[in-house]
Amino acid sequence: MYEGVVQNLIDELGMLPGVGPKSAQRIAFHLLAAEPTDVKRLAHALLEVKEKVRFCRVCGNVAAEEECRICRDSRRDPHVICVVEEPKDVVAIEKTREFRGRYHVLGGAISPIDGVGPDDLRIRELMTRLADGRVTELILATDPNLEGEATATYLARLVKPMGLKVTRLASGLPVGGDLEYADEVTLGRAFEGRRLLDV
Amino acid sequence: MSLYRDEGVVLRTHKLGEADRIITVLTKRTGKIRGVAKGVRRTSSRFGARLEPFTHVDLQLHTGRTLDVVTQVETIRPYGEALVADYPRYTAGVAMLETADRLIAGEKEPALRQFLLLVGGLRALAAAEHEARLVLDAYFLRSLAVAGYAPALDACARCQATSVRAFAIVAGGVVCGNCRPAGAAVPEGETLALMLALLKGDWAVADASEARHRTECSGLVAAYLQWHLEHGIRSLRHVEREPAT
Ligand SMILES: [Zn+2]
Ligand SMILES: [Zn+2]
Numbered sequence: 001m002y003e004g005v006v007q008n009l010i011d012e013l014g015m016l017p018g019v020g021p022k023s024a025q026r027i028a029f030h031l032l033a034a035e036p037t038d039v040k041r042l043a044h045a046l047l048e049v050k051e052k053v054r055f056c057r058v059c060g061n062v063a064a065e066e067e068c069r070i071c072r073d074s075r076r077d078p079h080v081i082c083v084v085e086e087p088k089d090v091v092a093i094e095k096t097r098e099f100r101g102r103y104h105v106l107g108g109a110i111s112p113i114d115g116v117g118p119d120d121l122r123i124r125e126l127m128t129r130l131a132d133g134r135v136t137e138l139i140l141a142t143d144p145n146l147e148g149e150a151t152a153t154y155l156a157r158l159v160k161p162m163g164l165k166v167t168r169l170a171s172g173l174p175v176g177g178d179l180e181y182a183d184e185v186t187l188g189r190a191f192e193g194r195r196l197l198d199v
Numbered sequence: 200m201s202l203y204r205d206e207g208v209v210l211r212t213h214k215l216g217e218a219d220r221i222i223t224v225l226t227k228r229t230g231k232i233r234g235v236a237k238g239v240r241r242t243s244s245r246f247g248a249r250l251e252p253f254t255h256v257d258l259q260l261h262t263g264r265t266l267d268v269v270t271q272v273e274t275i276r277p278y279g280e281a282l283v284a285d286y287p288r289y290t291a292g293v294a295m296l297e298t299a300d301r302l303i304a305g306e307k308e309p310a311l312r313q314f315l316l317l318v319g320g321l322r323a324l325a326a327a328e329h330e331a332r333l334v335l336d337a338y339f340l341r342s343l344a345v346a347g348y349a350p351a352l353d354a355c356a357r358c359q360a361t362s363v364r365a366f367a368i369v370a371g372g373v374v375c376g377n378c379r380p381a382g383a384a385v386p387e388g389e390t391l392a393l394m395l396a397l398l399k400g401d402w403a404v405a406d407a408s409e410a411r412h413r414t415e416c417s418g419l420v421a422a423y424l425q426w427h428l429e430h431g432i433r434s435l436r437h438v439e440r441e442p443a444t
Contacts, residue, residue, distance in 0.1 A: 017214075018217055020216065112290055112293045112433070112436075112437035112438070113297050113434045115434075115436075117436070145251060146252055146279050146283055149283040149284075153283060153284055153286050154286050157286060
């Protein structure tokens with residue numbers, strides 16, 4: 001345990017994903033030794049991202065304006081929506097250059113054990129987007145792990161009465177992984193060979 | 200014991216760092232264990248799928264200083280595959296895993312009966328021969344019984360009288376008119392019969408029960424379970440009941 005303010009910083013850093021107590025301590029002491037101007041720049045970047053970046057009101061992706069770059073792009077196919085868990089999944093799929101439709105970011109996956117149910121995700125917003133019948137295909141690109149699969153099952157059942165084509169990314173994505181770790185070629189192939197979901 | 204082998208059901212996983220995962224497993228011989236599986240979240244790892252919740256695995260671990268390290272995994276039965284394709288079954292399964300994790304508090308204390316009960320419960324859920332919520336309620340009642348909290352269902356929990364009127368969680372089950380505390384629930388007779396059938400594994404009676412008695416039974420069982428576990432079962436709120444047929 002360290003003096004108040006130092007321990008405070010270690011505690012705060014330790015709450016970041018992927019940062020354990022040891023790394024938190026290392027980062028804290030690195031910052032203590034760094035030039036004040038460098039630390040100010042980091043602090044400014046942290047505040048700026050909270051002030052300026054928001055979530056697209058249509059798809060939930062990160063956006064610098066009311067709507068994200070993809071939703072504002074009229075060249076993107078409005079008939080296909082690809083559903084993902086997190087904004088970082090949009091980045092991973094965009095890298096493959098296989099997909100020219102629109103996205104919908106759920107903000108996570110259904111995880112009853114963590115107390116996260118369908119109502120805690122942006123599912124109502126998705127249903128609103130589908131209501132006008134313009135969308136003909138829904139691609140469920142949630143993570144290829146248990147929670148991602150369960151979320152896909154839930155969504156497929158929910159939209160079934162709407163009669164649209166519902167597909168799931170093809171195998172090739174090993175089960176149990178995070179979508180963001182899939183390489184571009186594998187992810188691109190998974191898109192091409194997506195399979196029809198029938199519930 | 201630096202290297203050991205056991206079979207078990209993966210109850211929970213937590214992300215650790217960039218690509219590792221901490222897994223909680225209820226094993227056959229060792230009891231509940233926690234171990235770290237390295238690199239499993241990278242999609243190139245063949246380990247990942249085997250170490251998902253619900254999977255019945257054969258494991259080899261290295262005893263570590265704080266956490267044991269998984270060195271080998273083979274799948275015995277991947278129950279998750281069947282459950283995840285059916286939302287009500289999946290949610291019932293999650294509640295089962297959470298309850299097992301909560302009922303078995305200590306690590307590395309053998310809990311063979313709880314292990315067998317969990318495997319039986321998952322097998323029944325995946326086989327889809329009975330309504331998912333009935334299987335879950337049966338699992339709740341039996342795992343509570345194994346833990347020493349079996350509810351009294353055929354005679355008064357306090358005086359053993361056989362003419363029972365109400366169900367009182369604080370009394371430990373059904374109670375007679377004389378022993379009945381204030382606030383005790385008064386369920387229908389068929390509901391109590393269903394509870395008893397689920398506890399004993401009388402599926403002919405359970406499968407023939409009516410929807411309203413099932414709903415009432417689930418409510419009582421859930422209340423009884425949550426009273427015996429200090430904190431509620433988080434996933435229980437998200438368990439979906441199959442539409443009555
Ligand atoms: Zn957008
Ligand atoms: Zn009595």
